[in-house]
Amino acid sequence: MQLTRMLTKKLISFWMMSLSAVAFVFLLSAVVSFIQLTYRFQQQKVNELETMLVNHYQNHSEWALDSWLPPLLLAYNTVSFRLSEAGEPVFEYQGNLASEQVLQYDKQLGSQGQLRMQLVLPRPFSQYRLSEAELLVLLIGLGAIAAFVRFGYRWFSTELEGVEALAQRSKLILDGRHEEAAKTPGNGKPRLINRALSRLLAELADAQKERARFDKFIRSNTFLDPQTRIGNRLFLKNRLDALSSERGMMAHGVIYLLEMEDLDLLEQELGSEPVLELLHATINGINLVLQTQANSIFARRSHNQLAIVVPQISLAEADSLADRLLKICLSQPLPPIETRDNFFHLGGAFFTEGDQIEQLLDEADMALRAAQLQGASNWFMYDKGAVDEEFAKGSVRWRSFLENALLGRRFVAFAQPVMEGDGLLHHREIFTRARDPQGNLVRASLFMPMATKCGLMPQIERQIVERTLFELMADDNPGVHHYSINLSLDSLQSRAFVRWLQTTLLEYRHLASRLIFELTEDTVIKHRQTLEPRLDMLRKMGARLCVDHVGQQVVSTQYIKELKFDLIKLHRSVVRQIDLRPENQLFVRSLIGSLYRTEVQVCAEGVGSFEEWQTLQILGVSAAQGSYFGDPSET
Incomplete structure (x- = not known):
């Protein structure tokens, strides 16, 4: 320019x-x-x-x-x-x-x-003097020349400004800033070229949206049930794999199997439309209940069986949730059939850390059979004595524990490396642990749900940001390490936390460029309008933005471009054994293809083997983290 x-x-x-x-x-x-x-x-x-x-x-x-x-x-x-x-x-x-x-x-x-x-x-001209008329003609002539020059200068400047505006718009296009170029058509000249650029940019935006829709279509046909539009059996398997490791489940929770008795017979008698209406009404009711359960999984396991997985829930809450789910099912209008009072059966299995997926599914299936043997629509929970001792603390004790940990600054930062394909360190992701009075570490999966319920997440994440800025970055040489910090919805919705974060980043502007703030994809999708100004503020302060847990649900990737994220992290359910799962490879290939001509980096979470990392690199993933590169270590 x-x-x-x-x-x-x-x-x-x-x-x-x-x-x-x-x-x-x-x-x-x-x-x-x-x-x-x-x-x-x-x-x-x-x-x-x-x-x-x-x-x-x-x-x-x-x-x-x-x-x-x-x-x-x-x-x-x-x-x-x-x-x-x-x-x-x-x-x-x-x-x-x-x-x-x-x-x-x-x-x-x-x-x-x-x-x-x-x-x-x-000499003939020595005695000559201009008359008033001649002088007037001369002045008019000079004025006309000056006016013509002035008009020509302004016209020429305007025309060249149009060419310059056209060149500036073209540079925006070459830099990949298509949205900005489309929003600022300006007064580019020749106008025909400017209008042609506007039309091509509009068609390109439509093509990108169509590409996002096509990408969503590919993933929908891979992981969604075509009739109910919830997860299919493959989706359930991937999500359960993400909640587990080689040693079994990584946290506690409950799995329900909901079966509709004689659904095939009902479809033969009444046709497919009434059955689909019943399915959709039941699924919509269950979705309303699951909105209050974070990170819940809902999938169709078979033609007449639905699976629900809810992590981070106590046994008492699991019993209450089972009762609510069954009431939702019984409130659905059923056609007049003989098995009307014995149509819905719900079996649940409460699991703890270390339980195996196969064992868990078998227990849930046995609970479902036990509910069916009762002779009426009912629910049954397998092994009511399986209560995680660490989770047995009441909410009052949890609040007291968290408040004392905040006062004593006993929240510990763990860092896990995120490595690039050439073996260089891309950044370190910060994880949080809490230390109890006896010196034992409490996992984030245990105290995070309670911290959210108690409204203490902004204070906890403030301590983590302060520790990262004032301790970890202060010990580094300038520009050596970059750190990513996870921010919750509660923190970003807290005005006090946002004001503090803005003031801190403004004061430490030289460190802000080394920070990456991560948000989950589910949070961004559900609360986009609320989060957009906050994300824009973080970007203007110099920090980068990352969305993680990508692939946990089937949504359009257009939001990644519109909100200008710098990085995305694939959910571990997509990464797990990706070398053996062509459908997951198709998902990753489609996702990276939808981000073509953008500067968004694609990273992977939960890489546990060389084969997984090799496959991800072939697909175009630029960085990864997981046990293959190193577990989180205390900093």
């Missing part, structure tokens, strides 16, 4: 110099022509005088020279005149007009050359 402005200024300067040169040559030509014309006019007068003198002597005119020559010389503004014959003076005249600039004419007259005329005249 700087080169374009330079060329524009040079072109305008050259044009102005050309116009000035034309005007100068025009005026110079007019002056020279005027001078030459006056000389020729005076020379003509001299020639006429010569002719009259020669005729006077040749015709022996009766008129004496004294009678007609002086008035003629006076009319010529003659300075002096002398006419001699054979060296003898015949007539002399001395005018009363004095002039320093004179011309002398000394000529021999007649064929024999006996007469000699010596005539002194003033």
